[in-house]
Amino acid sequence: MASQHADTDSTMSGEKVNTNIITLTRFLTEEQTKHKEATGDFTLLCHALQFSFKSIAYYIRRSTLINLTGLAGSANITGDDQKKLDVISNDLFIEAMRSSGKCAVLVSEEEDNVIFFNDGKDARYAVACDPIDGSSNLDAGVSVGTIFAIHKLPEGSKGRKEDILKPGSEQxxxxxxxxxxxxxxxxxMKGGSVNGFTLDNGLGEFILTHPDMRMPRSRAIYSVNEGNSLYWEENVKSYFNSLKEPQENGKPYSARYIGSMVADAYRTLLYGGIFAYPADKKSPKGKLRILYECAPMAMVFENAGGQAVDSKMTRMLDIVPEDIHDKAGIFMGSYDEVEKVKAFHK
Structure with missing residues (x-):
């Protein structure tokens, strides 16, 4: 009788309960079965990643209640003051990678040096991550995120720093x-499509909500910190000035800048347009880190039909970082929008 009631209630309110739910766990397992050579190690590593994302999401939701925002009294390698949440997220990430037994090499934005896990005999992967990207926005409740990249160790390697200093195309x-x-x-995944999941807090599961994401080919939206325009090179200034002029439809571009790379990138991925953090006179190499910000985002954008290049208009996925915290300028977004940027750099 109860089930009958439930059915009537859902039909009365016009809601249909979706029972064909694809969780991230199911998605990863089904992906694994498509590859005969798969050993399941990659899937186990992804489950460890998934656990750390759920934990960080939980702590962020509770952070203002239990006073985890605010400074932790130390600064990280790149000079950012560390938040308590940064520290917690970094620890969670390291522990998740260690206990997975599948990660041999870990690079984190919060750690000066590479972390090696020598206890996992079957560890065949190197992971780079920014545990909390955009943490300066935490106190204001602005979206922050975690960015990650996974590399496979070369045959015979037990894990060395060189195993992760690879171009993004090898992720x-x-x-x-x-x-x-x-x-x-x-x-x-390499050569695959881009899939988006949403965490259902009730179930504690990531649910597939955005299968096979594709970026619009073009969109009149730009996202950049214009406060830096004083330091920009002339062609960068000319490009952004051109967006403020009336376009073919008589209207200029819209500006959207959150100042949290993950949030700006996600919006650009969904709606199209361009996100940029160019190298400039103040930061000649650029501001964003190649291994755990630029390269992973570039792979997502390319696999969704967009493009990502550095300030010299080199394909971002072809750039080999010189050290683990090496930086680059970046322009990424809809295919045609990046083509416009290139035209100003010819």
């Missing part, structure tokens, strides 16, 4: 989680 998977009104996870 076997990459993506990010955005902790906003809901936690969104975007993941892509």
């Amino acid at each position: 076997i998977a990459a993506g990010f989680t955005m902790y906003g009104a809901s936690a969104q996870l975007v993941i892509t």
Whole structure:
């Protein structure tokens, strides 16, 4: 009788309960079965990643209640003051990778040096991550996120620093989680499509909500910190000035800038347009880190039909970082929008 009631209630309110739910766990398992050579190690590593994202999402939701925002009294390698949540997220990430037994090499934005896990005999992967990207926005409740990239160790390697200083084109998977009104996870595999999941807090599961994400080919939206325009090169200034002029439809571009890379990238991925953080006179190499910000985002954008290049208009996925915290300028977005940027750099 109860089930009959439930049925009538859902039909009365016009809601249909979706029973064909694809969780991230199911998605990863089904992906694994498509590859005969798969050993399940990659899937186990992804489950460890998934656990750390759920934990971070949980702590972010509770952070203002239990006073985890605010400074932790130390600064990280790149000079950012560390938040308590940064520290917690970094610890969670390291522990999740260690206990998975599948990660041999870990690079984190919060750690000066590479972390090696020598206890996992079957560890065949190297992971790079930014545990909390955009943490300066935490106190204001602005969306922050985690960015990650996964590389496979070369045959015979037990894990060395060189195993992760590779171009982004060698990543076997990459993506990010955005902790906003809901936690969104975007993941892509090498040569695969881009899939978006939303964390259902009731179930404690990431549910596939955005299968096979494709970027609009063009869109009149730009996202950049114009406060830096004083330091920009002339062609960068000319490009952004051109967007403020009337376009073919008589209207200029719209500006959208959150100042949290994950949030800006996610919006650009969904709606199209361009996100840029160019190298400039103040930061000649650029501001964003190649290994755990630029390369993973570039892979997501390319696999969704967009493009990502550095300030010299080199394809971002072809750039080999010189050290683990090496930086680059970046322009990424809809295919045609990046083509416009290139035209100004010819």
